[in-house]
Amino acid sequence: MTEAILVLNVGSSSVKFAVYAASDPPSLILRGKLAGIGTDPVFSAQDAAGQISPPDIFPQFDHAAGLGDIIPDLLRWIEAHRGDLTIRAAGHSVVHGGRHHMGPALVTDALLAELEALVPLAPLHQPHNLAAIRCLAASAPDLAQVACFDTSFHRTQDRLAQLFAIPRALSDEGILRYGFHGLSYDFIAGTLAGHVGANADERVIVAHLGNGASMCAMRDRRSVATSMGFTALDGLMMGRRCGALDPGVVLYLMQEKGLTAGDITSLLYEQSGLLGVSCISSDMATLQASDAPEAQLAVDLFCYRAAAELAALAASIGGLDILVFTAGIGENSAIVRTHICERLRWMGITLDPAANEDHATCVGMSGSEVEVLVIPTDEEIVIARSTLMMAAA
Missing domain, CATH: 3.30.420.40 (ATPase, nucleotide binding domain)
Incomplete structure (x- = not known):
């Protein structure tokens, strides 16, 4: 057996x-x-x-x-x-x-x-x-x-990266930035040295872009900062989730529009993101294939927000040496990778158009200051390894 x-x-x-x-x-x-x-x-x-x-x-x-x-x-x-x-x-x-x-x-x-x-x-x-x-x-x-x-x-994050600027008593109760997609980031951290050698311990940002999307800034292959916070609603624009939002919008929806907590939960988790902006679909491939201007607007906003978040995360690790794209959109959309990286050329990020279109592992231009990789994630193997370890203990 x-x-x-x-x-x-x-x-x-x-x-x-x-x-x-x-x-x-x-x-x-x-x-x-x-x-x-x-x-x-x-x-x-x-x-x-x-x-x-x-x-x-x-x-x-x-x-x-x-x-x-x-x-x-x-x-x-x-x-x-x-x-x-x-x-x-x-x-x-x-x-x-x-x-x-x-x-x-x-x-x-x-x-x-x-x-x-x-x-x-x-x-x-x-x-x-x-x-x-x-x-x-x-x-x-x-x-x-x-x-x-x-x-x-x-x-592993420093306390500063976990805190909100709210009364300390609430932070002590556990209202903190937690971050998510950790199983995916764990896999990338564990395999990165196989692609870049000792450089894996340098300044790295991993862009986990899928229906749920986030980014993680790493040094020594450990999380330093991430885009998601208290819940998986924060940070990047996603398939149906809004990502980062002025909290005043929530107050306005309650006070002026009469929305209940349940209404707002449904709006922000299920009706926003790519679907909300396009009014067409939450699927990136569907939007990229559409001629509708609303579809293009949703794709453009997704890339704009991703580039802005990536630049902000770079500040937490003092710059950037390696950028990794992963998950469904990150692995499969050459268009999204192009649009994000074009906005970040000032950081030394330059894509090789042919390699990017071919979805190669190394899609950065030779000589680019920042290495750009596409690495498929595998959360299941991380779970399998952890389960085996715990079961044997």
Whole structure:
């Protein structure tokens, strides 16, 4: 039998999963996704070589199926698909770990209670992350589970980078800048030396640009500053989220427009960003393919805000030596990379147009003061490694 690690990343309407051999380092066996939960479930899976599993062996999910049905069915499918596997432990992507978790943690009742209290800080993600843990515990109560936090990577930041200019008592209560996408940044930090050698410890900014977007400034491959703050709503413009916003806008919406807290939550988390500006789509590829001026405006604003944030983060590390683009937009949109870097030529950032169009790993012009790289992220392998480490402890 092959001992394996199960990795789960659960959202409001999807379950992403991966299975790794419990080796050192973990090796991918298969990965897949169930999308359209609650509407029209669609299951897909492929092995480590990218071979797609035949659809006739996929589990069948009813449109009304919830996680309580999906998690045990998924486990049964994995075991049936690979009869030689024994799941040794499960690792979960959990968005918020609060102030004290600087690394992964074994799931206990006390930990779940602690993480439940953080739901208001990550309302789009945390409830689903925790629901998956509880569903797996119900179907496999003896299975060790590990929570891997998107906030942990940023706990190395100086206190100045974490503080808001608000009364100290509120800061002491935990109203701080936490930062997110830490699993992605952890992966980039761990692989960067393989691309640039000892320069990986210099001044680096990683641009994680996707439906959720943020940036992280690093020195010695440790987080120094990041664009997201108290919640995953702050910083860059995103697919549906507004990013940084004058808090006076929220007061105006409440006082003059009569919006409730629920109305504002929906507006800022679901109706803003690329979707709100374009009134067309939250998908960058769709907007880039559109001739509508509103679509172009949304793309331009996304790039403008990203360039401004990148320049601000450079101040926190005293300049810039390496810029890394990652995640869905960062890895796949040559247009976005071009528009951002054109605004930053004054920083010594110059793209090689041909390499950029080819989505090469090194897309900076030879001789440019700043190295520019495109590195695909892999949060699942970070979770698998952490889970294996914690399960063995």
